[in-house]
Amino acid sequence: MSRRDALVAALRLRARRCRRRGGILMYHCITEDTADPWAICVSPHAFDEQMTVLAHARAAVDLGDFAGDDAYTRTGARIAVTFDDGYLDNLTTALPILERHEIPATIFVIGNGVGRTREFWWDALQRALLTGPLPEALDFPFGFSPTGYTLDERPGDDEALTGWRADFDAAVTSRQKLFRALWDAIVVLEPTEQDDAVDHLLAWAGRPTSPPTPRRAVDAEQFAELAAHPLITIGSHTLDHPSLTDLPPTRQHAQILEGRRTIEELAGRPVTRFSYPYGRHDDTARAAVRDVGIDIACSSVPVPAITGDDRHALPRLQPTEMDGDRFTRRLREDYGLLTGTTR
Template sequence: MNGRHRAIAAAFKLMAATGADRWSRGFAQGRGVILTLHHVRPATAPRGFAPNALLDVTPAFLDRALGLIRAEGHDLVSLDEAIVRLQRPRRGRFFVALTFDDGYRDNLEHAWPVLAKHGAPWTLFVTPGFADRTARLWWLELEEAIRVLPRLDLTLPDGRFTADAGTDAEKSRAFAKLYWRLRKGPEAILLSAISDLARQAGIDPVALVERECLPWETLRALSGAPGVAIGAHSLTHPMLAKHDAETARREIAESKVRLEAELERPVEHFAYPVGDPASAGPREFVAAREAGFLSAVTTRPGHLFPEHAGHLHALPRVSLNGLHQNEAALRALLSGLPFWLRNRGRRVDAT
């Protein structure tokens, strides 16, 4: 855990100790919240180098989280129901909708039994390219390559990148520096650079996707299960705002068409890949609406307020972060206070 996450953890503990996560609800808590998850799987032995650990929560934590949500008197609802409640003029009970991005195998194996235990509906956002084994989990490729390589040496358009990667600490620093340097530039450069590292490390990108992501036959069976909805997560998981308008439009609209053809049922909701302001903005919000989606979700953090009824294709979500798997963190997130502070009281961020 880096300094930023240690500060976040301290803030969560302070909110719990002072009761701020309770007394702030009157002004900070919205009508509901959409939670974002990625991997749900049992904890492994402690690893010094785990740069994507924030994407992992354990089944035990998910179980505790859903139990706490129920104990607090909140409703666990589908994304369809969340939209209906958001559009109602009268406030009802606080609601929580659960969403899972990318279509990982562990969502079926480890998350679904917990969700079924609590009677919690959920939406799985699927990228057809992952089901086809043609898209890339590039953030995982980068982690696996750095895990293998003792030193990084890359020629990039903006200059050479070198870093020692012999120890876990060196690997963690190298990952962070290279990841954010690549994220700032064009996605083609990011993919090319990570391909280079994967080749050096002997990493097979297709094998990684096969290992991690659900195949079409399982998705077809899952799509008809009670309480399960399949949403679209673009065709190939690009950072849409980094591409031209036609590419972004095609990635959004054709993901709906492809999923509906494969699953033989309507696909009503969309999740923007990565989902931050640098990956999805007003252009993408319009494209999602024009593609016929009922709603589209970002990763911009925040609760749902009545004003979001006019911005259904720019909805915020709150991540259940694998680095903060505790009751204090969950209570703080459900209170809305961290986002009220972060957003300085602003309820809607759709720019």
């Protein structure tokens, strides 16, 4: 992000803090992982402390409240919890914590992710590139322009991977640059090509193709258990988790419509909530979401939600690995939320 972009973002966030506002939190995995370039993992202990903060402040509300005006206050006192993708640990680890604190949550599930027996491609890419030694040369014959890559690793590069955030930190080392280049190349491939690409990378890196992994998706039975729980509302996350802004309008509409239909069939009830994969959306995607009958949709723009926001592109804040005190400070000082409570 350039200095100008950072200044514009800071001014926009400051302006939002003066409006009636609320927070929508975006989680993915509730597990521990040392290599986590997108910071999508929050440990069970940290998640419990964060939910304790919401419970103590009596702040937790259902995401549906953000479709009207009930969730927006002068002190940012209302916060909703959401999860993306449909990982198994949402059921086995997160749900017992939500139950203990009586906190509702919306889980946005990938239609073709339910019952998936292998990792999502982004998890496989991380495992291939960010753990263990790698060969120096890579031939990557996928995408429109097959490419060769050469690694030039130096002493200390391994340490640079710890805590590295691919979304905020510059790619400095050879491996970081390779990770970003391959992620950008794979995200626009067709689903079957994505799996083929990461299988190629796992074989090149000498990693097992299908190891036990904590980042598993729910199967149909586990999905049904989530869908039946009184604290959980199921939403859609498209059929295959594509980058919608890289698809033509007809493909965008099909991914949104078929993803919703698949989740509705599995859940046995209407699905009226949606989140955009990777947070990417445009006018066409938002129009498709409205067209298929979605009431509320979420992006991943990291600002509090305010009155007047498009209810089909609500922003969300992504909590990372932090204890309850730091979580509270982040909500209050950075986003102007929970400013009327004490801890």
